[in-house]
Amino acid sequence: MNACGARTQTQVVKQSELVYIKVPPNLLETPPLQKPKVVNELDIINAYSYLFYHYKKLENQLKAIQTLQNDGAK
Numbered sequence: 001m002n003a004c005g006a007r008t009q010t011q012v013v014k015q016s017e018l019v020y021i022k023v024p025p026n027l028l029e030t031p032p033l034q035k036p037k038v039v040n041e042l043d044i045i046n047a048y049s050y051l052f053y054h055y056k057k058l059e060n061q062l063k064a065i066q067t068l069q070n071d072g073a074k
Contacts, residue, residue, distance in 0.1 A: 021072035027061045 033054055036047030 019069070019072050021068050023065055023068060027064055030058065030061075 033051070036043070036050060038044050038047055
């Protein structure tokens with residue numbers, strides 16, 4: 001019995017390929033972040049900015065790894 005209009009899909013993998021890529025160590029390293037100390041509203045803004053900066057840095061590292069993966073698959 002399906003739940004209220006829920007549909008199931010089946011996907012079949014017909015072919016797979018194992019591709020090795022060399023990822024530079026600097027893309028795999030993430031230093032531990034400091035826990036921000038918050039006393040007032042300005043500290044909250046600074047903590048958010050600090051965390052967002054590191055989030056974007058990780059996002060760029062992931063994009064670089066995906067680019068290496070796409071280039072290695074060709």
